[in-house]
Amino acid sequence: xxxxxxxxxxxxxxxxxxxxxxxxxxxxxxxxxxxxxxxxxxxxxxxxxxxxxxxxxxxxxxxxxxxxxxxxxxxxxxxxxxxxxxxxxxxxxxxxxxxxxxxxxxxxxxxxxxxxxxxxxxxxxxxxxxxxxxxxxxxxxxxxxxxxxxxxxxxxxxxxxxxxxxxxxxxxxxxxxxxxxxxxxxxxxxxxxxxxxxxxxxxxxxxxxxxxxxxxxxxxxxxxxxxxxxxxxxxxxxxxxxxxxxxxxxxxxxxxxxxxxx
Amino acid sequence: xxxxxxxxxxxxxxxxxxxxxxxxxxxxxxxxxxxxxxxxxxxxxxxxxxxxxxxxxxxxxxxxxxxxxxxxxxxxxxxxxxxxxxxxxxxxxxxxxxxxxxxxxxxxxxxxxxxxxxxxxxxxxxxxxxxxxxxxxxxxxxxxxxxxxxxxxxxxxxxxxxxxxxxxxxxxxxxxxxxxxxxxxxxxxxxxxxxxxxxxxxxxxxxxxxxxxxxxxxxxxxxxxxxxxxxxxxxxxxxxxxxxxxxxxxxxxxxxxxxxxxxxxxxxxxxxxxxxxxxxxxxxxxxxxxxxxxxxxxxxxxxxxxxxxxxxxxxxxxxxxxxxxxxxxxxxxxxxxxxxxxxxxxxxxxxxxxxxxxxxxxxxxxxxxxxxxxxxxxxxxxxxxxxxxxxxxxxxxxxxxxxxxxxxxxxxxxxxxxxxxxxxxxxxxxxxxxxxxxxxxxxxxxxxxxxxxxxxxxxxxxxxxxxxxxxxxxxxxxxxxxxxxxxxxxxxxxxxxxxxxxxxxxxxxxxxxxxxxxxxxxxxxxxxxxxxxxxxxxxxxxxxxxxxxxxxxxxxxxxxxxxxxxxxxxxxxxxxxxxxxxxxxxxxxxxxxxxxxxxxxxxxx
Numbered sequence: 024x025x026x027x028x029x030x031x032x033x034x035x036x037x038x039x040x041x042x043x044x045x046x047x048x049x050x051x052x053x054x055x056x057x058x059x060x061x062x063x064x065x066x067x068x069x070x071x072x073x074x075x076x077x078x079x080x081x082x083x084x085x086x087x088x089x090x091x092x093x094x095x096x097x098x099x100x101x102x103x104x105x106x107x108x109x110x111x112x113x114x115x116x117x118x119x120x121x122x123x124x125x126x127x128x129x130x131x132x133x134x135x136x137x138x139x140x141x142x143x144x145x146x147x148x149x150x151x152x153x154x155x156x157x158x159x160x161x162x163x164x165x166x167x168x169x170x171x172x173x174x175x176x177x178x179x180x181x182x183x184x185x186x187x188x189x190x191x192x193x194x195x196x197x198x199x200x201x202x203x204x205x206x207x208x209x210x211x212x213x214x215x216x217x218x219x220x221x222x223x224x225x226x227x228x229x230x231x232x233x234x235x236x237x238x239x240x241x242x243x244x245x246x247x248x249x250x251x252x253x254x255x256x257x258x259x260x261x262x263x264x265x266x267x268x269x270x271x272x273x274x275x276x277x278x279x280x281x282x283x284x285x
Numbered sequence: 286x287x288x289x290x291x292x293x294x295x296x297x298x299x300x301x302x303x304x305x306x307x308x309x310x311x312x313x314x315x316x317x318x319x320x321x322x323x324x325x326x327x328x329x330x331x332x333x334x335x336x337x338x339x340x341x342x343x344x345x346x347x348x349x350x351x352x353x354x355x356x357x358x359x360x361x362x363x364x365x366x367x368x369x370x371x372x373x374x375x376x377x378x379x380x381x382x383x384x385x386x387x388x389x390x391x392x393x394x395x396x397x398x399x400x401x402x403x404x405x406x407x408x409x410x411x412x413x414x415x416x417x418x419x420x421x422x423x424x425x426x427x428x429x430x431x432x433x434x435x436x437x438x439x440x441x442x443x444x445x446x447x448x449x450x451x452x453x454x455x456x457x458x459x460x461x462x463x464x465x466x467x468x469x470x471x472x473x474x475x476x477x478x479x480x481x482x483x484x485x486x487x488x489x490x491x492x493x494x495x496x497x498x499x500x501x502x503x504x505x506x507x508x509x510x511x512x513x514x515x516x517x518x519x520x521x522x523x524x525x526x527x528x529x530x531x532x533x534x535x536x537x538x539x540x541x542x543x544x545x546x547x548x549x550x551x552x553x554x555x556x557x558x559x560x561x562x563x564x565x566x567x568x569x570x571x572x573x574x575x576x577x578x579x580x581x582x583x584x585x586x587x588x589x590x591x592x593x594x595x596x597x598x599x600x601x602x603x604x605x606x607x608x609x610x611x612x613x614x615x616x617x618x619x620x621x622x623x624x625x626x627x628x629x630x631x632x633x634x635x636x637x638x639x640x641x642x643x644x645x646x647x648x649x650x651x652x653x654x655x656x657x658x659x660x661x662x663x664x665x666x667x668x669x670x671x672x673x674x675x676x677x678x679x680x681x682x683x684x685x686x687x688x689x690x691x692x693x694x695x696x697x698x699x700x701x702x703x704x705x706x707x708x709x710x711x712x713x714x715x716x717x718x719x720x721x722x723x724x725x726x727x728x729x730x731x732x733x734x735x736x737x738x739x740x741x742x743x744x745x746x747x748x749x750x751x752x753x754x755x756x757x758x759x760x761x762x763x764x765x766x767x768x769x770x771x772x773x774x775x776x777x778x779x780x781x782x783x784x785x786x787x788x789x790x791x792x793x794x795x796x797x798x799x800x801x802x803x804x805x806x807x808x809x810x811x812x813x814x815x816x817x818x819x820x821x822x823x824x825x826x827x828x829x830x831x832x833x834x835x836x837x838x839x840x841x842x843x844x845x846x847x848x849x850x851x852x853x854x855x856x857x858x859x860x861x862x863x864x865x866x867x868x869x870x871x872x873x874x875x876x877x878x879x880x881x882x883x884x885x886x887x888x889x890x
Contacts, residue, residue: 062340073732076730076734095733095738096730097733097734097735097736097738097739098736098786100735100736105735107735108731112728112730112731113731114727114728115723115725115727116723116727117720117723121720121723124720125720125721125732125735125737126735126736127736128717128724128735128736128738129736129737129738131717133716133717133718133720134717134718134745135713135745135749138713138715138716138717138718139708139709139712139713140721141712147715149717152380152717157626158804184786191735193633193709195735195736203434209852280617
């Protein structure tokens with residue numbers, strides 16, 4: 024069986040800098056894979072490459088056996104890859120409901136005519152968009168629904184913004200979700216809650232998840248597999264326990280022990 | 286210390302007094318030198334007492350006198366009650382303001398600067414000295430400024446009720462006298478000429494007797510209506526969901542009914558004015574979709590207006606130089622819309638991939654290119670060059686004929702088109718496409734990553750906007766009966782943009798109010814408004830208004846509720862905190878911090 028996402032020899036270069044070089048990596052349907060690594064390791068670049076926001080220099084990215092290289096970001100989303108952003112990027116002046124509705128753009132097709140004449144198809148589609156949006160928002164309990172639906176997104180607290188961003192990604196009806204540091208900036212309780220929700224994203228919604236995360240407890244609790252990047256090169260792959268005891272990984276995070284002068 | 290020796294009521298904030306007084310003096314000099322007093326002296330406000338020319342000068346000490354003692358109201362900080370100190374501050378600022386006329390009078394008397402300053406004229410001196418010599422003039426101006434400063438500042442001391450009555454009378458009289466022409470026109474329609482004949486003197490201006498009567502009437506009215514209007518507005522704002530919708534519909538149908546009935550009683554001038562407002566409203570609604578919803582700053586919007594006008598002229602006029610099918614306006618309109626869509630695509634396709642400032646500059650260029658093409662000798666055989674195309678026929682609708690000499694008919698046609706445009710804007714705003722436009726306005730890159738084909742969506746906004754502009758252009762051609770390249774100057778684009786910004790971006794009601802206030806009251810680029818006297822100072826007023834709005838009310842006259850929350854977030858959050866409002870106060874505070882930090886990612890200025 025072929026992999027859901029398969030990356031071979033991926034290389035991304037900015038000027039003379041290799042942000043990613045020779046990344047080989049795959050994700051199977053239904054997996055939760057964490058990508059970790061120190062700052063500047065190329066984790067976000069890796070996400071950007073998959074979602075079409077940066078151009079790749081070499082290598083290939085296959086999603087369900089088809090290459091996504093050269094596709095526009097919206098086409099990638101259309102294929103079924105959704106993402107969140109490290110520095111939360113909502114549509115701040117749109118309501119919470121609208122935020123979750125707008126991301127279904129590529130799954131719907133009504134244009135000017137339907138809107139002007141309020142055709143039955145248009146109304147039907149609007150209703151479905153709304154239902155799907157509310158379902159995605161309802162995933163986070165009562166936090167994003169009720170009176171909140173009509174509130175502007177900028178009024179949300181930081182943690183709720185992160186939640187809304189995930190809901191927005193869920194509403195694109197993806198098969199693969201890329202979460203870029205989903206718990207950054209959350210307090211321990213919120214982190215624990217979201218860790219549980221990430222697991223439910225797979226079991227209840229059937230998403231495959233690739234996650235960048237710095238919080239090792241979250242990584243340990245949810246991931247099937249961990250990939251460690253350093254300077255754009257994968258230095259270890261495997262289960263959390265394997266990776267966390269790998270001397271190269273420890274070195275990448277903590278640095279080489281000071282050697283006595285010769 | 287000497288400070289302890291001075292009595293408490295004399296401890297003024299001298300820096301503030303000096304600043305406002307000096308500004309006022311400068312303002313008087315500026316207004317005099319742009320020629321307002323002399324130019325507007327003929328226009329009488331109150332017979333034998335006050336002309337608009339003098340009024341253009343004396344409102345300043347009044348306003349600045351009012352501003353000097355004004356305090357910033359902070360929650361939790363106790364302000365001393367307004368008292369004699371504040372009145373004194375106003376008086377001092379007024380005296381300082383008197384330096385303005387003094388400088389002018391002495392300057393004009395002693396130096397001749399006529400060459401660089403056109404209005405540095407003996408007429409101005411004559412006006413400033415009341416024709417009675419320099420000493421008299423200077424003394425009187427100091428007295429006037431001091432008294433007005435005093436009056437302005439004493440508004441703070443007066444009890445709120447008195448203040449209300451006084452300001453109502455002042456605004457009311459100003460309104461009635463300045464809008465004399467419009468009111469005359471109205472009264473003719475309603476058969477009330479005898480009233481206006483009595484009210485206004487033969488050479489213009491209110492008669493003294495009637496100003497007193499009107500003052501009393503307005504004063505009584507102000508007491509009767511106290512709190513009613515504000516109460517109704519607050520009630521409307523407080524409505525939620527379905528009730529709000531119903532109230533909006535009621536308001537909307539009321540306005541529509543007024544729009545249908547009122548023109549029947551209006552004369553030529555007023556109907557002409559309303560027709561112009563409608564034409565520009567149509568333009569502004571289109572631009573609102575492009576700028577307000579999709580966030581594409583299009584400075585060459587006039588191009589589509591021109592395309593609409595020229596397409597209509599070529600298709601309907603018998604004197605179009607090359608191609609004269611002499612179609613009916615209705616058929617022409619269909620072609621116009623199609624042409625506008627096509628032009629929108631052709632101009633939009635290369636432009637739309639750019640962002641922000643670059644896009645603004647490129648569209649500015651395209652706007653001029655289109656006008657210059659129509660003007661060029663190269664295309665003269667097709668579009669008539671600078672002579673344009675004349676003899677565009679009236680619109681024969683079968684049951685009525687719409688022609689420029691009958692502005693009422695034009696107004697009704699424009700009204701129908703405007704209602705259509707409002708409907709289109711409203712429906713699109715709440716649709717999938719409208720949401721996509723808003724997402725692009727908020728963050729284009731994220732919108733793209735969330736599955737929106739931004740190029741297509743932006744092109745769509747461009748095309749819809751272009752179509753509305755072109756329809757407006759078509760009506761203009763039929764109304765005026767001719768098209769010239771110079772009717773489509775870049776200024777039109779700018780003015781429509783100002784209408785959209787001042788009214789409230791992205792908000793249909795805002796655009797409506799914006800076009801009534803700006804085009805109706807001040808006038809369009811070539812069309813006179815209610816204040817015809819200020820025709821030559823129109824751009825100055827536009828600019829001043831824009832600066833004022835950006836500083837004090839960036840969300841526009843009628844903001845969408847959300848946008849005003851966003852722009853006044855700090856106040857909003859402070860209020861919530863002070864009121865101890867229900868749920869998420871700490872969240873609100875967090876949100877403020879986070880938004881402050883993430884503002885760099887948003888693309889709104």
